[in-house]
Amino acid sequence: LNQGIDPRQGLLIGGGGGGGLYCTGIAHRLGCWPVLIPSASAALSATGAMLSDLRATYTATELMSARVFDRERANAVLDGLHAQCREFCDGPGAGSIRSEISFSVEARYQEQVWEIEVPLARPEFSSDEDITALVESFHDTHDALFAVRDTGSDVEVLTWVAHVSCALQDADALKPPSAPGRSGAGGTRRAYFPGQGVIDTPVYQVQDLETGRRYPGPLLVESPVTTLVVDARSEVARSANESLLIYPLE
Structure with missing residues (x-):
């Protein structure tokens, strides 16, 4: 901000295994959208070191x-x-x-x-x-x-x-393997959200999300490497390369 850069014009990336828990709240505070959760978010630093030029x-x-x-x-x-x-x-x-x-x-x-x-x-x-x-x-x-x-x-x-x-390689052509996991193991889970309290929250497995479709919160998305928390002010979509994108609800 001090040097004329507006964070609202950037992309917020949730890295680390815990990034999916709090990235949506940070995005709302910054007004920085969308939020990208890479398919290899838990090992983002190591992945970047392997794939970067x-x-x-x-x-x-x-x-x-x-x-x-x-x-x-x-x-x-x-x-x-x-x-x-x-x-x-x-x-x-x-x-x-x-x-x-x-x-x-x-x-x-x-x-x-x-x-x-x-x-x-x-x-x-x-x-x-x-x-x-x-x-x-x-x-x-x-x-x-x-x-x-x-x-x-x-x-x-x-x-x-x-x-x-x-x-050394064409990173754009690389695609991560499909996420293993408990396909179809959804249902609901009791979870606390500020302003709503403890509610029955839908739970999705990342591989069960339809590519391109937006799922409004509140909900939880589980993957082998992280759990994504999407509040009632946001929605999530799965991209073609199996990453997750979070958007604010209009």
Whole structure:
């Protein structure tokens, strides 16, 4: 919030075996919807480590003023960073199905005490227009983060940054195995909900939910790795990849 980011525009992810118990309440307090409960929520960190791309970040310090900008020196720094990224792709990232390299700078207004990271639209400075584009991008980013735009001040670049990522597998094509469990073992269970007290609450097994259909709360959804609590203000749907999505009831 302090840097202009509205959590209501994001997606709330319930990780860990206990995430399904309290994520709906947190979403209501934040106004952040929908809530995603991945099929591997109880082992989300380990799953992410196994499926995520290999990444590396390389940096070089080279102080440069936008008003006295040395394109040749800047391009030499970027070329050096690009070479490091290519070495990473050919080493740890060898055999990847795709790789991506992006560049940014850590810049500030002249003599400012902090820097912000600004992406570079192009990996080289071939004309004065590229310098102007960097300065404008810095102003825009600074304005978005701090609601301050000082176009009369010089912009200084301190650090040049290169990010490289190598995808070792197509994570989008992966699908978890169908959840084992007690198919059809539903019924009701006595459960307490604020404002309602102890009520007979419907219980569903995750594999018995119809894909795409929304089930209004209050209810409980059981899976082999977590139990999801959906209150009377919310509804839940099962996605095609067997994750669960929680929405607020209108």
